[in-house]
Amino acid sequence: MKDIYKITVMPNSRAENAGLRSGDILCSLNGMVFYNIEHCQDYFAKNNQIRIMVKRGNKALTYQISREHQKDPFGVTITRSSEPNSIPPLMTILSNLFLLKQGRYILVGVVAFISFLFLLNTSSNNPTPKTTVNSNIKNTDPYIPEGSLFCLSKSAFDQQISMLSSGTTQYADKCFSSGANIPITIDDRSFTGANKVTLLTNGKTWFVPYEAIHYGYKDTAKFKKDASLLAKVGLDNNQKAEICKSYIGSIFGRSPKIIEHYDTDDQGFVYVKYARKSDNSLWRYRCNFSPDNRQIIWSGFILPDQVWGRWRDEDTVTITYDDSKKLATLGIPLSTDKLTLKI
Secondary structure: OEEEEEEOOOOOHHHHHHHHOOOEEEEEEEEEOOOOHHHHHHHHHHEEEEEEEEEEEEEEEEEEOOOOOOOOOOEEEEEEEOOOOOOOOOEEEEOOEEEEEEEEEOOOOOOOOEEEEEOOEEEOOOOOOOOOOOOOOOOOOOOOOOEEEEEEEEOOOOOOOOOOOOOHHOOOOOOHHOOOEEEEEEOOOOOOEEEEEEOOOOOOEEEHHHHHHHOOOOOOOOOOOOOOOOOOOOOOHHHHHHHHHHHHHOOOOOOHOOEEEEOOOOOOOEEEEOOOOOOOEEEEEEEOOOOOOOOOEEEEOOOOEEEEOOOHHEEEEEEEEOOOEEEEEEEOOOOOOEEEEEE
16 A cells, blocks of 8 residues: 545635645645655645645646735645555646636646656655656647746757757757657746756756746746846857957966867857866867857866766856946856956
């Protein structure tokens, strides 16, 4: 037998208005699985917003319920129950993802066929969610609910996400060739940082500039409140090369004069290199400029993997411009210093 948590929903409550039903089986709260009813109820009591995933029949559904004041009841009670081990893995479609906003229900859209197994086994405290992608999903226009699951179509993948590692790219090509979309999650960061993107099928994570995800979509895409949609700064390849050389030089305490710009590819990646004096080893780096040229993500060529790596949040830098003086200013990582250069 497997222990499960069943939900009782009070009539006319916020939970019922959000779409939850009595008898739904609790899978997770805000992405967390609970093994103790008391901890679960305590979590309900301390949070004003809950994103709750439930099993209903052969579907896994996700809803968000919220309250204006801490003492307002969600209208949900959790009880322990059990089901036999013969329950199959849940071949589900996460199609009913609702956001509760000012009493209105917003259907986010069909996401992907996923197989989840969230049922709790009393003999193990570490149940493993199992995920698979159904290859028959048709492409849909991408829509980005903040911090939520959505599906990345082939066109969006090609147009917006051009800096994936080779392994993820190969997986994506195989997935897209079968007619499927790729289910991913986006964790929104500040405008000066990057967005953490997680591929749900294998847990691979990478970082992309804010603009790479949010620019270019239809007006259904959401922008963060702190995102100032500034005009694009026009930079030619020579100016980008000088900025990249100076920035990489500032990171490693090297004079830009010993760093050589050796390529700018058709994707706009700027490549620089220098020979380390201590052992004459050759080091190569590249800078990827955001669509408006106001951010850079830099990465290094990692050996022996022969891939470009270091796509981390701290590897993103914002560029500010003084048009009147033709100056560009960048912050230096792990330092309060600034780098200013003439462009």
